[in-house]
Amino acid sequence: MNSIVMKQDASTAIRELLAYLLSSSRVDAVLTMRQVPETGSCDxxxxxxxxxxxxxxxxxxVMTANAGQALSSISMSGKRIAAVLKPCELRGFTERVKRxxxxxxxLLTISSICGGVFPLEKVISGDLEKLVPRYIEKTARAEAPRGLRETCKACEEFVPMNADISVSVTEHGSLxxxxxxxxxxYTEGFEGERIEAxxxxxxxxxxxxxxxAAKGKLFQSLEKSSGLDGLVDLFGKCVGCHGCSRVCPICYCQHxxxxxxxxxYNQPYFQESLEARGALRxxxxxxxxxxxxxxxxSFSCVGCGMCSDVCPVSIPVAGIFKKTGERTAGLFDYVPGRDSEEPIPVMVFKEEELGDIG
Amino acid sequence: MSEWQPRILAILCNWCSYAGADLAGVSRIQYPPSIRVIRVPCSGRVDQLFILKSLQSGFDGVLVSGCHPGDCHYISGNYVARRKFALLKPLLEFIGIEPDRVQFSWISAGEGERFAEVITKITEDVRKLGPSKRLVKKT
Structure with missing residues (x-):
């Protein structure tokens, strides 16, 4: 595969590529994470x-919003966009394209072998500055940095599945x-040594x-949450804000x-329920x-972890979706976001299948 | 007080299973009076949420029935339904709802006898399981 050797660090090299794409008018806009150098605030x-x-x-x-979700409507504006996406954001976007x-x-999609992201609380607490240099060092050595999102620690889909350009960073250099x-x-004329790699x-x-290993541990820790009692314990503290669905790259329904x-619900509902149950949550x-x-x-869940991150009462929503999603998607050998041509399991069928139902 | 009787919601497709129920009726075939019927145009219309919601509102069991695969009035509605049910199964397991509480079947308009058999079976299965916990914690 044709690859470009990056002399500087990956961030600088991609920043230069993006600037090149903009100034040479190959794209009209660039979607990327930004950080204000003075204050460290990011978006x-x-x-x-x-x-x-x-x-x-x-x-x-950091993932302040799943970029796949953010890219959804602007990708249909007719403007040419270069988007830097984490693998799960790209998969989330692919799922949206299917819908x-x-x-x-x-679109020109740029992704990278992903080391994971830090929860938003690390951004709020101002710890990011300290964490990032260590993160870069550790991921280059294929070690797991501390303090990542739980779903990132347990993510096995960290290699981009269908990006136009993917970036790999190891201790031997960046490609x-x-x-x-x-x-x-798009990269024609962009400086850099071309090699086969x-x-x-x-x-x-x-x-x-x-x-x-981390995934095994995460799934095991969620064992106790299955079953009615476990779920009631888990979601008992849910405040019903629906934030998890708002930030979800898959949940696209306007209504x-x-x-x-x-x-x-109205008065008769409450009355009826109270008469039947004697209590109501x-x-x-x-x-x-x-x-x-x-x-x-759930079968389309890409495990980005946005839902857990925004949950005001720290319910491990993402872990539950990832775990359940693997089972439901597994029924149809479906991998969410693998290929934009692969249909969503509920949109297609085979005549000869699932003989055990009915 | 009389013995507890299971209450089962039967969601039947208009073209096959509902007609099958009708045939059971006009043929005077006996089956337990445990079901409440909702007629839908096609089993493909049934969202998994209907099933969860009915268990939550107090039904002890749910039966969804449509045309036999290959015989759908709308060509493919029941194939889609079958996929949806397949996806619901692991979820029911995850929630901890006994698999026998939610059943699927294919009953044609000519199968009045089979309709009675299916209803008898689900009624007995649910009776063994006892009243539904309505998605609330055991006390």
């Missing part, structure tokens, strides 16, 4: 002015791999080892059933909401 930004590139921090290990909520047509014709075309497999294997009149349906989301989209 996800869409940049059109090349002078704005100084704030671009493409590989900042006709986005398009790859005018930019060009996976598509579009990548070749793939991402270092032994580096990936070492990362995978610690991820798989969520759970926010519709179907769940807008308020707000109602906090568990049903999660179960509903699980049935509707």
């Amino acid at each position: 996800l930004g869409l940049i059109t002015d090349p002078s704005g590139m100084v704030e671009a921090e493409p590989f900042l290990p 006709e909520q986005g398009s790859f047509d005018n 930019m791999h060009l996976h598509s014709d579009r990548a070749e075309e 793939r991402a270092d497999q032994s580096h990936i294997d070492r990362m995978m080892k610690s991820r798989s 969520c059933d759970f926010e519709s009149i179907n769940f807008d 308020l707000p109602p349906d906090t568990i049903l909401f999660q179960l509903g989301r699980l049935t509707h989209m």
Whole structure:
């Protein structure tokens, strides 16, 4: 595979590539993480002015919003966009494209072998400055940095599945791999030595080892949350804010059933329920909401961890979705976000299958 | 007080299973009076949430029934339904709802006898399990 050797660190090299794409008018806008150098505050930004590139921090290990979700509507604007996405953001976006909520047509996707991101609380507490240098050092050595999101620690899909350009960073140096014709075309004229190379497999294997171990541990810790009693314990503290679905790259419905009149309870409902049960949890349906989301989209869950991160009462939503998602998606050998041509399992069927049902 | 009787929601497709129920009725085939029927245009219309919601509102069991695979009035509605049910199964297991509480079947308009058998079976299965916990914690 054609690859470009990056002389500087990966962030600087990609920042230069993005600036090159903007100034040579190959793209109209760039989607990337940004960080204000003076204050350290960060966000996800869409940049059109090349002078704005100084704030671009493409590989900042933070996810303020799942960029796949953010990219959804702007990808259909007809403007050409270069987007730097974490592998799970790219997979989330791919899932949205399958649901006709986005398009790859005018998009150049840049991703990287991902070391994971820090929870937003680390950004709020101001610890990020201290954590990032250590993070870069550790991921280059394929070691797991401390303090990452729980789902990132346990993520086995850290290699981008369908990016135009992917970046790999090891202690031996950084490479930019060009996976598509579009990548070749857009990087034409960009300075840098071209070599034939793939991402270092032994580096990936070492990362995978610690991820798989962490995943086993995470899933085991969630064992006690299954069953009705476990779920009631877990979701008992849910405040019903629905923040988890707002930040979810898969939950795209403009009018969520759970926010519709179907769940807008009135006096007779309360009276009836109280007569039947003698007690009622308020707000109602906090568990049903999660179960509903699980049935509707768990097989497409990319495990980005946004839901857990925004949960005001620290419910490990992401772990539960990742665990359940692997089972539901596994039924149909489905890997969410693997390929934009692969149909969502509930949209297709085979005539001869599932003979045990009915 | 009389003995507890299970209450089961039967969601039946208009073209096959509902007609199957009708046939059982006009043929005077006996089956337990445990079901409350909702008629839907097609089993493909049934969202998994309907099933969870009915268990939460107090039904002890749910039966969803449609045309036999290959015989759907809308060509493929029941194939889609079958996939949805397959996805619901591991989730029910995860929630801790006994698998026998939620059953799926294919009953054609000519199978009045089979309809009675299916209802008898689910009624007995649910009777063994006892009243539903309505998605609330055991006390």
